[in-house]
Amino acid sequence: xxxxxxxxxxxxxxxxxxxxxxxxxxxxxDASDLVQQTFFIWSHKGGMLRDTSKARTWLFTTLYREFLxxxxxxxxxxxxxxxxxxxxxxxxxxxxxxxxxxxxxVITALQSVPDTYRAPLTLFYLESxxxxxxxxxxxxxxxxxxxRLSRGxxxxxxxxxxxxxxxxxxxxxxxxxxxxKSS
Amino acid sequence: MNNAEARFLLHACxxxxxxxxxxALAPALEQMRRDPDLARWFERDQSFNAAVAQKLAAxxxxxxxxxxxxAGTRVxxxxxxxxSRRSRxxxxxxxxxxxxxxxxxxxxxxxxxxxHTLDEFALNFVEHRFFLQKRTADVDELRHWLAARGxxxxxxxxxxxxxxxxxGCRTLDFKGHDVSLLCFERxxxxxxxxxARREDLAxxxxxxxAPTDRHGHTVAAWSDEQNHYVLxxxxxxxxxxxxL
Numbered sequence: 001x002x003x004x005x006x007x008x009x010x011x012x013x014x015x016x017x018x019x020x021x022x023x024x025x026x027x028x029x030d031a032s033d034l035v036q037q038t039f040f041i042w043s044h045k046g047g048m049l050r051d052t053s054k055a056r057t058w059l060f061t062t063l064y065r066e067f068l069x070x071x072x073x074x075x076x077x078x079x080x081x082x083x084x085x086x087x088x089x090x091x092x093x094x095x096x097x098x099x100x101x102x103x104x105x106v107i108t109a110l111q112s113v114p115d116t117y118r119a120p121l122t123l124f125y126l127e128s129x130x131x132x133x134x135x136x137x138x139x140x141x142x143x144x145x146x147x148r149l150s151r152g153x154x155x156x157x158x159x160x161x162x163x164x165x166x167x168x169x170x171x172x173x174x175x176x177x178x179x180x181k182s183s
Numbered sequence: 184m185n186n187a188e189a190r191f192l193l194h195a196c197x198x199x200x201x202x203x204x205x206x207a208l209a210p211a212l213e214q215m216r217r218d219p220d221l222a223r224w225f226e227r228d229q230s231f232n233a234a235v236a237q238k239l240a241a242x243x244x245x246x247x248x249x250x251x252x253x254a255g256t257r258v259x260x261x262x263x264x265x266x267s268r269r270s271r272x273x274x275x276x277x278x279x280x281x282x283x284x285x286x287x288x289x290x291x292x293x294x295x296x297x298x299h300t301l302d303e304f305a306l307n308f309v310e311h312r313f314f315l316q317k318r319t320a321d322v323d324e325l326r327h328w329l330a331a332r333g334x335x336x337x338x339x340x341x342x343x344x345x346x347x348x349x350x351g352c353r354t355l356d357f358k359g360h361d362v363s364l365l366c367f368e369r370x371x372x373x374x375x376x377x378x379a380r381r382e383d384l385a386x387x388x389x390x391x392x393a394p395t396d397r398h399g400h401t402v403a404a405w406s407d408e409q410n411h412y413v414l415x416x417x418x419x420x421x422x423x424x425x426x427l
Binding site for chain 2: 006007010011014015018019022028032033035036039089090091092094095098099101102103104106107110122124125126127130131145146147149150153156157
């Protein structure tokens with residue numbers, strides 16, 4: 001049996017880690033695998049972490065690094081230069097729209113945000129990590145986190161306003177896993 | 184600080200209010216208190232953030248994920264047969280740990296996998312999504328990786344296996360005993376060989392099988408003096424027969 005401390009660690013963090021993984025991997029199976037792998041690595045390496053109060057940041061950092069390591073380079077990676085100018089104004093309809101949507105529709109929109117912005121944005125909305133901790137987790141400067149949050153939110157608002165994310169669209173288009181069983 | 188600069192910083196404020204006492208954000212918050220337009224923008228930004236955060240928090244993890252994490256880790260921490268870990272040289276333990284950490288491609292989706300006999304278990308295992316812990320086409324490397332973990336090693340495989348390309352391997356647990364899994368590929372077909380020590384398992388769990396079609400897979404099983412082997416493949420039974 002796993003020791004109680006490990007079980008407590010899993011209970012405290014696995015749901016948030018799964019949500020982060022789902023936004024990155026875009027499908028349930030790969031997200032679950034990322035979370036399991038993260039805890040597997042913890043079971044072998046986590047004991048080396050002297051400051052256990054940093055376990056949460058360590059887990060998010062490890063999951064993100066595993067995601068980067070495993071993902072294939074694809075055309076979905078978007079550079080800053082590819083994106084339109086920031087649109088920082090927030091209409092009341094933007095807020096009402098989110099409140100009307102299902103959680104699955106919101107995560108679908110979040111999954112459509114370009115990679116560059118998706119990771120900091122999801123960590124921000126999970127509310128588990130401060131912007132300093134997000135910077136540490138993703139290994140980027142604090143200013144970059146703020147910039148990506150600003151632009152990422154604008155992207156998300158735009159995606160949530162698209163007809164395919166309307167309240168009538170109940171089908172969640174999770175992508176099937178592209179991995180084979182033995183990948 | 185102008186409003187654009189303040190907005191840039193205020194974007195980092197989580198909707199739960201956890202960051203409102205952050206000294207680095209204090210100038211932006213002070214600017215917001217002085218400027219009604221900025222205050223209205225911040226209120227809408229926080230409302231939008233809170234709405235998204237609430238939806239995200241409502242998303243449930245898949246049923247069984249928690250149990251899979253705990254079960255998967257329990258299996259991974261099962262001590263190997265033979266010498267205790269403490270008696271191993273430190274360098275060997277370190278090397279094994281490094282191998283584990285550097286070589287794991289992914290952990291597997293560990294739903295309960297049943298089977299009275301090893302062939303039943305093996306088929307169920309393959310039908311579940313699983314991952315290789317060690318990925319390489321180098322069979323010697325696979326052999327060393329399994330040996331370092333006390334996994335059963337095949338004495339020899341049928342000669343035709345030399346024509347297959349190795350994909351990787353992993354260890355797993357069947358009825359409390361170590362089983363090694365080696366995976367090969369040829370022409371887009373996968374061949375998964377499960378290896379168990381005969382002395383570990385009750386004879387009723389080890390049965391010989393000629394290549395047999397089951398649920399879209401071909402299953403075959405045989406023994407030598409030391410081990411019992413189960414082959415599960417998505418290749419037709421004729422192909423497996425030729426291989427054996």
